[in-house]
Amino acid sequence: MGILVSLLAVIVLILIVYLGVGVANLQFVFGVIVPYVAMVTFFAGIIYRVMKWASAPVPFRIPTTGGQQKSLPWITAARFDNPYTTAGVIGRIALEVLLFRSLFRNTRVELREGPKLAYYWEKWLWLAALMFHWSFLIILLRHLRLFTDPVPYFVSLLEGIDGFLRVGLQGLFITDILIVAAATYLFIRRVIIPQVRYISLPADYFPLFLILGIVLSGVLMRYFFRVDVTAVKELAMGLVTFSPKVPEEGIGVLFYTHLFLVSVLGAYFPFSKLVHMGGIFLTPTRNLPNNSRAFRHINPWNYPVKVHSYEEYEEEFREKMKKVGLPVEKE
Amino acid sequence: MIRMRDKPYIILGLVIFLGLLAFPFWYNVGKASAAPEPSLDTPAIRQLSQKQCVEARSYMRKSHMQLLNDWRNWVVRDGDRIYVAENGKKYEISLQNSCLQCHSNKAQFCDQCHNYVGVAPDCWTCHIEPEENK
Numbered sequence: 001m002g003i004l005v006s007l008l009a010v011i012v013l014i015l016i017v018y019l020g021v022g023v024a025n026l027q028f029v030f031g032v033i034v035p036y037v038a039m040v041t042f043f044a045g046i047i048y049r050v051m052k053w054a055s056a057p058v059p060f061r062i063p064t065t066g067g068q069q070k071s072l073p074w075i076t077a078a079r080f081d082n083p084y085t086t087a088g089v090i091g092r093i094a095l096e097v098l099l100f101r102s103l104f105r106n107t108r109v110e111l112r113e114g115p116k117l118a119y120y121w122e123k124w125l126w127l128a129a130l131m132f133h134w135s136f137l138i139i140l141l142r143h144l145r146l147f148t149d150p151v152p153y154f155v156s157l158l159e160g161i162d163g164f165l166r167v168g169l170q171g172l173f174i175t176d177i178l179i180v181a182a183a184t185y186l187f188i189r190r191v192i193i194p195q196v197r198y199i200s201l202p203a204d205y206f207p208l209f210l211i212l213g214i215v216l217s218g219v220l221m222r223y224f225f226r227v228d229v230t231a232v233k234e235l236a237m238g239l240v241t242f243s244p245k246v247p248e249e250g251i252g253v254l255f256y257t258h259l260f261l262v263s264v265l266g267a268y269f270p271f272s273k274l275v276h277m278g279g280i281f282l283t284p285t286r287n288l289p290n291n292s293r294a295f296r297h298i299n300p301w302n303y304p305v306k307v308h309s310y311e312e313y314e315e316e317f318r319e320k321m322k323k324v325g326l327p328v329e330k331e
Numbered sequence: 332m333i334r335m336r337d338k339p340y341i342i343l344g345l346v347i348f349l350g351l352l353a354f355p356f357w358y359n360v361g362k363a364s365a366a367p368e369p370s371l372d373t374p375a376i377r378q379l380s381q382k383q384c385v386e387a388r389s390y391m392r393k394s395h396m397q398l399l400n401d402w403r404n405w406v407v408r409d410g411d412r413i414y415v416a417e418n419g420k421k422y423e424i425s426l427q428n429s430c431l432q433c434h435s436n437k438a439q440f441c442d443q444c445h446n447y448v449g450v451a452p453d454c455w456t457c458h459i460e461p462e463e464n465k
Contacts, residue, residue, distance in 0.1 A: 043349060054341040147355035149364040151449030170396065226393040230444045234366045240355040241364065249392060281344060
């Protein structure tokens with residue numbers, strides 16, 4: 001159900017472009033207005049989401065731990081799995097963001113006859129996720145060649161390394177193959193594992209289909225149905241220098257499909273689970289050092305509590321207490 | 332309003348992140364970027380009565396690299412040196428003798444767009460780079 005709804009949504013998006021650009025010739029709308037609206041939505045949305053997270057109170061240390069806590073000096077503490085210093089936390093987050101360390105611990109659980117609980121080695125999810133995210137980043141950075149003039153050296157360098165496989169005259173980008181393979185794997189995994197399929201919602205399928213649509217339209221443009229790259233860059237440069245104009249040389253509908261799907265992704269990003277990009281840094285179970293036993297943490301917004309101690313109480317009622325024969329501490 | 336203890340750090344991180352994302356916007360500030368204008372002004376082209384490349388202009392703009400790749404394969408692998416264009420006209424398949432005959436101005440023609448979009452085609456690892464006509 002979720003699959004069909006999401007697939008249909010992406011197909012409708014593609015149809016919108018085909019009608020908008022292919023039939024109604026609204027190049028300016030899809031080439032300038034939609035990307036700008038998407039950019040503004042993305043930036044504003046990210047700021048909104050992060051500030052909303054920032055205003056959530058985190059009065060206590062609630063790190064999840066996966067190793068020995070820092071205790072006596074002769075017991076080796078797990079520096080990253082149970083961090084107790086800021087450096088340890090930074091290391092933990094960095095490993096998480098760059099290498100998906102906690103996903104690496106993923107295992108497959110099965111209840112076998114007996115009944116016996118069995119854990120299996122399962123690194124494919126980690127591998128596919130890592131391939132997908134790194135490819136996405138490198139592809140994004142490669143696209144800077146269309147948004148910068150002159151093209152910075154690191155972009156050309158990255159492109160050279162990524163495209164060192166040569167098929168025909170052009171570089172075949174390794175990341176293009178990896179991202180298609182990884183996204184396909186992640187989709188198939190979602191569908192064929194019953195438990196994963198059961199918990200999958202349109203919010204899971206839609207971004208997957210959207211990204212697959214973006215990737216495939218990009219791959220088609222680069223390797224199969226070519227577009228006028230110079231005209232594409234003219235459009236892109238117009239956008240980033242705030243002097244937008246649709247180039248005189250027409251660009252095909254395929255390009256506008258790519259651009260529109262990217263715009264939709266950008267606008268959808270801050271309001272979907274894709275904001276885990278920012279959320280990973282603000283996860284209290286990851287970004288707090290586990291030092292509750294070493295330091296006393298006082299809730300910073302505790303108000304001063306009015307107390308009435310027993311001493312004061314006795315001071316106030318001593319005479320009355322004596323009269324009824326209650327024991328008092330001071331005579 | 333809940334007080335935010337880590338607000339300065341979070342805002343710093345957010346500013347850095349958004350600053351990095353906005354890289355194309357500030358990188359291009361103050362750099363004049365003009366769309367390339369490949370020059371068709373060469374002696375050979377001037378003499379042409381009908382100024383038309385082997386295929387239509389829009390096709391050449393999009394797919395000249397594909398065409399050159401096919402040409403290379405046909406000549407080197409199949410020994411086929413005749414290209415029949417869409418309109419039936421025949422051309423000799425040769426970079427030096429066909430393409431560069433007209434486009435003898437590599438710096439004003441090829442390099443214009445190639446530098447603009449940041450591609451470095453490796454034509455000249457095998458072919459002799461044309462000497463610019465003054």
